[in-house]
Amino acid sequence: MKFLAVFFLALSLVATSSFAVSLNPPLVLSVQEYEGTMSSDDFDYNERSEADLSVFKPFVGVISFMLVIFGFSWGVMGAAELKDGGDNGGAMLGGGLGITALGGLGLYWAF
Numbered sequence: 001m002k003f004l005a006v007f008f009l010a011l012s013l014v015a016t017s018s019f020a021v022s023l024n025p026p027l028v029l030s031v032q033e034y035e036g037t038m039s040s041d042d043f044d045y046n047e048r049s050e051a052d053l054s055v056f057k058p059f060v061g062v063i064s065f066m067l068v069i070f071g072f073s074w075g076v077m078g079a080a081e082l083k084d085g086g087d088n089g090g091a092m093l094g095g096g097l098g099i100t101a102l103g104g105l106g107l108y109w110a111f
Contacts (some may be wrong), residue, residue, distance in 0.1 A: 008095075012102050057110045064106025070100030 022034025075096025 001093045005095075008099065012098075013078055060106050061110030064110060067103030068100055068104075068108065071096045071101075075100060 010021050073096070078089050078092025078094075078096050080089075082093055
């Protein structure tokens, strides 16, 4: 059981490092002075960022969906054990909610 806890902790640390925010400042459009009117063609921008084109997004989405299902079911089992007076019910409930939150974060990133 300790192996599963260490495995999920390591997985969560690896997954959260891939969601880190870049420290580079965002690209800002420079203001140009025109004597005439401005149109939308005067600005060059890319509608889709490079992060949207990642080939790993479907893979992360499927894994995250499975994490949500597993975490939710583990949380339900923990709540049932806590109701019956079990010793590990609180840990199972907290772990299940944490895994569900991690899977939800992955789903948010993937889609």
